[in-house]
Amino acid sequence: YDFATRFIQLAGEINVSMPIYVVQRTQEALNNRQLSLKGSSLLILGMAYKKNVDDDRESPGYVVMKMLIDAGATVIYNDPWIPNLKPTRKHNFTMESIPLSAQLLASIDAVIIITDHDDYDYKWIVQQAPLVIDTRNATRNLTNNREKIIKA
Numbered sequence: 001y002d003f004a005t006r007f008i009q010l011a012g013e014i015n016v017s018m019p020i021y022v023v024q025r026t027q028e029a030l031n032n033r034q035l036s037l038k039g040s041s042l043l044i045l046g047m048a049y050k051k052n053v054d055d056d057r058e059s060p061g062y063v064v065m066k067m068l069i070d071a072g073a074t075v076i077y078n079d080p081w082i083p084n085l086k087p088t089r090k091h092n093f094t095m096e097s098i099p100l101s102a103q104l105l106a107s108i109d110a111v112i113i114i115t116d117h118d119d120y121d122y123k124w125i126v127q128q129a130p131l132v133i134d135t136r137n138a139t140r141n142l143t144n145n146r147e148k149i150i151k152a
Contacts, residue, residue, distance in 0.1 A: 018060060018135075019060050019063040019064045019067060020067070021152065022060075022064050022112065022114075022133065022135050022152045023037075023064060023067045023068060023071070025133060025150060025151075025152035026042070026068070026110060026112060026133050026150075026152070027071075028150075029110065029131055029133060029150040030109060030110060030131070033130075033131065035109055036072075037068070037071045037072065037073055038071060038072030038073065039072060039073070039074075040073045040074070040109040040110065041073070041074045041076075041107070041108045041109050042068055042073050042074065042075050042076075042108060042109060042110050042111075042112060043075075043076055043077065043078060043098070043104070043105070043108045043110070043111045043112070043129075044061055044064065044065060044075060044076070044077040044078075044111075044112050044114050045077070045078055045079070045111055045112065045113045045114060045115070045117075045120060045125070046061065046077075046078075046079050046081075046113065046114045046115025046116065046117055046120075047059055047061040047062070047065075047077050047079045047082045047085060047097075047114065047115065048061075048079055048081045048082050048115045048117070049115075050115065051115055051116050051117050051118065051136075052081065052117055052118055052119075053081060054081040054082060056079075056082050056085070057088070059114070059115070060114065061077070061114040061115065062085075062088070062090065062091045062093065064112065064114060065077070065091075065093065066091060076095070076098045076108075077095060077097060077098065078097050078098050078099070078100050079097050079115065079117070080097070080117060080119045081117065081119075082097060083096065083097050084096055084097070100125070102128045105125060105128035105129040106128055106129070106130070108129065108130075109130065109131065110129070110130065110131040110132065110133055111125060111129045111131070111132045111133070112132075112133040112135065112152075113132065113133065113134045113135055113136055113138050113139075114135055114136075115136070116136035116137075116138040120138070122138050122139050122142060123142055123144075126139060126142055126144075126145045126148055126149060127144070127145060129148065130148065131148055131150065132148055132149050132150070133150050133152050134149055134150065134151055134152065135152045137151070
């Protein structure tokens with residue numbers, strides 16, 4: 001039954017490489033707008049492991065956030081299910097979820113959707129933000145402002 005074992009291994013390899021892909025797509029999207037990842041201000045939407053839960057253990061958001069900060073970006077987050085980030089075995093973040101507002105979204109360089117909670121009004125977010133990196137296909141049904149959306 002070697003096939004099943006290899007399939008599980010491949011799935012694990014894909015999961016591990018996805019944060020790298022998300023950061024690369026974010027960097028490309030910023031570059032296409034004459035912005036650098038270093039010095040950019042980014043908002044991560046959703047730090048929970050999956051949508052509509054308050055469990056952030058093993059969330060890919062932590063890896064993405066660390067990579068972005070290590071690259072020189074300023075990173076904040078919003079998650080209605082995860083009000084505070086606390087240090088874990090692997091990560092040492094202590095942050096509070098920032099309330100969403102039109103002013104906040106207009107002031108950042110990009111939003112990165114990590115967890116596609118049902119609480120988010122994606123139409124409104126895309127209208128307000130200059131750039132949205134969508135890792136969950138949360139914006140698939142939007143017809144306006146498509147030029148602001150980058151799939152990752």
